[in-house]
Amino acid sequence: EVMAKSLGTAATAGVGVDQELIASVPSSNPTFVARNFTEAEISYCRSQPHPAASFAARWVGKEAVFKSLGVSSKGAAAAMKDIEILADESGVPQVALHGDAKAAADSKGISKVLVSLSHTDSTAIAFAQASV
Amino acid sequence: EVMAKSLGTAATAGVGVDQELIASVPSSNPTFVARNFTEAEISYCRSQPHPAASFAARWVGKEAVFKSLGVSSKGAAAAMKDIEILADESGVPQVALHGDAKAAADSKGISKVLVSLSHTDSTAIAFAQASV
Amino acid sequence: EVMAKSLGTAATAGVGVDQELIASVPSSNPTFVARNFTEAEISYCRSQPHPAASFAARWVGKEAVFKSLGVSSKGAAAAMKDIEILADESGVPQVALHGDAKAAADSKGISKVLVSLSHTDSTAIAFAQASV
Numbered sequence: 197e198v199m200a201k202s203l204g205t206a207a208t209a210g211v212g213v214d215q216e217l218i219a220s221v222p223s224s225n226p227t228f229v230a231r232n233f234t235e236a237e238i239s240y241c242r243s244q245p246h247p248a249a250s251f252a253a254r255w256v257g258k259e260a261v262f263k264s265l266g267v268s269s270k271g272a273a274a275a276m277k278d279i280e281i282l283a284d285e286s287g288v289p290q291v292a293l294h295g296d297a298k299a300a301a302d303s304k305g306i307s308k309v310l311v312s313l314s315h316t317d318s319t320a321i322a323f324a325q326a327s328v
Numbered sequence: 329e330v331m332a333k334s335l336g337t338a339a340t341a342g343v344g345v346d347q348e349l350i351a352s353v354p355s356s357n358p359t360f361v362a363r364n365f366t367e368a369e370i371s372y373c374r375s376q377p378h379p380a381a382s383f384a385a386r387w388v389g390k391e392a393v394f395k396s397l398g399v400s401s402k403g404a405a406a407a408m409k410d411i412e413i414l415a416d417e418s419g420v421p422q423v424a425l426h427g428d429a430k431a432a433a434d435s436k437g438i439s440k441v442l443v444s445l446s447h448t449d450s451t452a453i454a455f456a457q458a459s460v
Numbered sequence: 461e462v463m464a465k466s467l468g469t470a471a472t473a474g475v476g477v478d479q480e481l482i483a484s485v486p487s488s489n490p491t492f493v494a495r496n497f498t499e500a501e502i503s504y505c506r507s508q509p510h511p512a513a514s515f516a517a518r519w520v521g522k523e524a525v526f527k528s529l530g531v532s533s534k535g536a537a538a539a540m541k542d543i544e545i546l547a548d549e550s551g552v553p554q555v556a557l558h559g560d561a562k563a564a565a566d567s568k569g570i571s572k573v574l575v576s577l578s579h580t581d582s583t584a585i586a587f588a589q590a591s592v
Binding site: 395400 | 576586587
């Protein structure tokens, strides 16, 4: 007998897009950085040629991932640190969810979130896709 | 016996991205607004802190959804009012298709369209994904 | 008997977003154009009302497709000509992969890449989604 449930479909649960002016992301504010980025993200962004652009790209990436989860925004209280975006060995950004973000994803059956980041000199943009 | 067709796969039929300068979307023109937005969309946008930005975000959202359907553009005659984007109770934008847009989606077996919207002070952007 | 493998699931393997200022894409440089665009792409872009915008949109489209494949960047040596984006009869951009790009996609089981392009007067943006 064939078990239908064993055939993994991969429906998209949500998508998210976000953009910000790099200058509007306060990446030189230590409180903002410590509240919203993990240690690994901070190390990565500071190692890049343009740390402000890297922080801004990750910031919009977190916002895009949050939107793709399809949950209510908690405004300033949203724990963006729970959405971690780190480059793998090929340089492709990978999403890891922790805490409340992971709980929200789990409650919706979301098993994977893909993200892509880009920036010009002035603007950072990100796209995310959450799949069950 | 297992009915293969009962297993819903969820292939992406098309994607769409669109952006516009907020200032280039004539949201203070009543004719433009009445032609392209539903009553519910108009009420929603006018209730927002920055109605021009909300109208522009929805406008690019409609364009992105249209692109995701993969049909020929009818130019100025495209009935953007048939693509309705309203926030659900969590604030997540939901797409409802009517008229010609629904017929086009039905003809391609498209059952769901996801959309995400974003804007800076100057630019609105949207991404859409249509699935069979 | 039901062949499970005959039921095509369509998981997204990767997503990609890219943007550039149109003025920063050297589309009036014949060497850049010949290295990165196919003859069909060049003919198409030159036939458009704003060739520089069309070249820039295709350029960011190629970058977005490349990102969606999830492979290591080869920097300046990446063969962007191997990622061809041409409009179908409905005007919807279609992706054809050749050479190294096709080999990379094949090695990951990627069977389809969707792309969408957009530009304002100043900026081009693209989104791509690769599916197995």
